[in-house]
Amino acid sequence: MIPLGFILADLRRLWLGALAIVLLIALATALGMAVQLQERALRLGSARAADRFDIVVGAAGSETQLVLSAVFLQAAPLPLMDGSVLKALAEDPRVAYAAPVGFGDSFEGQPIVGTIAAFAREAGGGALSEGQVFDALDEAVVGARVPLALGGVIKPMHGLPGEGGHTHSEIAYRVVGRMAPTGTPWDRAILVPIEAVWRLHGMGDAHAWPRRVEGEAEHAHGLGGDSDHLGSPWPQATPGVPAVIVKARTIADAYRLRAQYRKPPTLAVFPAEVLVRLYGTLGDARLLLGGIALGAQALVIVAVMLVSAVHLAQRRAQIAALRALGAPRRAIFALVWSEVMALVGAGAMLGAGLGFLAARMVATQLTRQSGIVLPVEFAPEDLVFLALLLGVAALAAMVPAVMAYRQPATIGLSA
Amino acid sequence: MPDLSLEAVRVSFPGLAAPALDIPALHVAAGTRLAVTGPSGAGKTTLINLIVGLTRPDSGRIAWGETDLASLGEGRRDRFRAAHVGLVMQNFHLFAGLSALDNVLLPARFWSLRLDPALKARALALLERVGVRRPRQKVETLSRGEMQRVAVARAVLMRPDVLVADEPTASLDAEAGDAVAGLLCALAREQHATLIVVTHDARLVARMARHLTLVDGRIVADVPVARADGAAEAAQ
């Protein structure tokens, strides 16, 4: 038996060294933990974000760029695809809906995306959380995290978020609905009719844009009225769009559609597929980081064992005295082993907590920047990681413990 | 309470020409108060290590009654020591951070998870007996004299058959040393334990019944202590 009070008194007496060891182990553990948690959060978060989009069709070019722009709304100019593609997709019987996504403007750093009303509903999971979908050129539906109330006014700024540019004075959108939260970049998007984006940029029947007279309010309702309707069926001369998000009726349809639109001049991808490829690249970075974290842990454990071995040399007298007083050898072994493990265990627990907090902080920051909600959560895998760490430590702690066990006990040693 | 007998005991250390200890025969009757003296390096501590089972001789028998420590393995000797031996060392070897009481109880804690309440009561009584007034005081804050008294209480806690002390008074001033010496003798008598004391302290030797002198690992004198200072004995 090892008296707990004795261990506690021992650790309290050596608190500075004990604290240093606990912190060292905690930091090494936190590093590994944070890398692991963050990577999983990124994977889960982006997979969930891509989940809502079956197929993305765009002009031939980079698949990754297409997904990053259309799904994650990363500001980057995409080549335009001929408008006939949108029309064909919209009228394809295999398609549930084909939503164009048109970029070009922003409002206070939030992207304005031109699309169709159905998508404003579908992208948010089938229902709006507030208000209704847009039904006129100057109406907008905002993402869940856009800080605008219903009735709020949006003056679009030309250029992608962060690019700067001039304010369009021709139009101001009015917020008529809010999407349900999705945990994706779309939570920060402002959805407007694609026709409005076209007109604003002089595409399609731009002439139909009514010139503004002096003043402000007069544009509000007159705009939508003079254009026939919004969305599909699209006119013969549909203007070009950078990307179309397609929901197929069946899985088989999805594969057929992707095959059909894969050939130039278009490009069709399953976002999940592109993400997996991206993870492959990310995975290398993670492996490297994970390796560094593991190396740090191994070094720390070796350091801890060295320290305890050196420390043990200074405790020979104490251990000899315990033996002289009748402590059995296994108690000495258990004593040294428990003390090392108490420190390693405390460090590992603290490190897991610190790693979690660090991953959470990074995730929160990323969410603020991208809108992608990154779920930082523990998984069985993390327990395995901790168990592995403790297992290695338990083995390593045997070294000083065995040294103590084998140390000859004589009174003469006492000094 | 068994007698101690050594037969043909030899201990050599590598690098030393002569054996550190060479005792053809020694018999110590149960209950004896034995003083061991001799110059530094004479083998006194070596002898003590043998008779409490911390080390084994190169050859010979070290028997407590029927139990020959020289033939027991480390685990059995550990158990023997825990059950039969109480030890007091020159540098006390109390454990900082623990109270006087916890120090006294420490040896018992190594053998059982739950502490017998009777044992705790005994520890408190012993601390009172040796004159440590505040059993909950952290041991590192005690005076040196008090520390050694705590060590004495610890040594007798498990009712040992033999009390062994290596220079118990050497790091104390005369007054504290005297008090500790008196306690050792009194407790050994009360507990009916054999008392074996290694010492340079003439006043401690005077309290003993038998006086063994070691030189270069050999017994050069083995005499009863003169009753001249029997008065001191009686005065206790």
Ligand SMILES: Nc1ncnc2c1ncn2[C@@H]1O[C@H](COP(=O)(O)OP(=O)(O)OP(=O)(O)O)[C@@H](O)[C@H]1O
């Ligand atoms: N582990 C050891 N290895 C080598 N030599 C040793 C060892 N232990 C003791 N010795 C030697 O054996 C001899 C007897 O030592 P011991 O400690 O028994 O002396 P002592 O009588 O207790 O001396 P002191 O009064 O200084 O404590 C000494 O010469 C010592 O150097």
Ligand SMILES: [Mg+2]
């Ligand atoms: Mg000695």
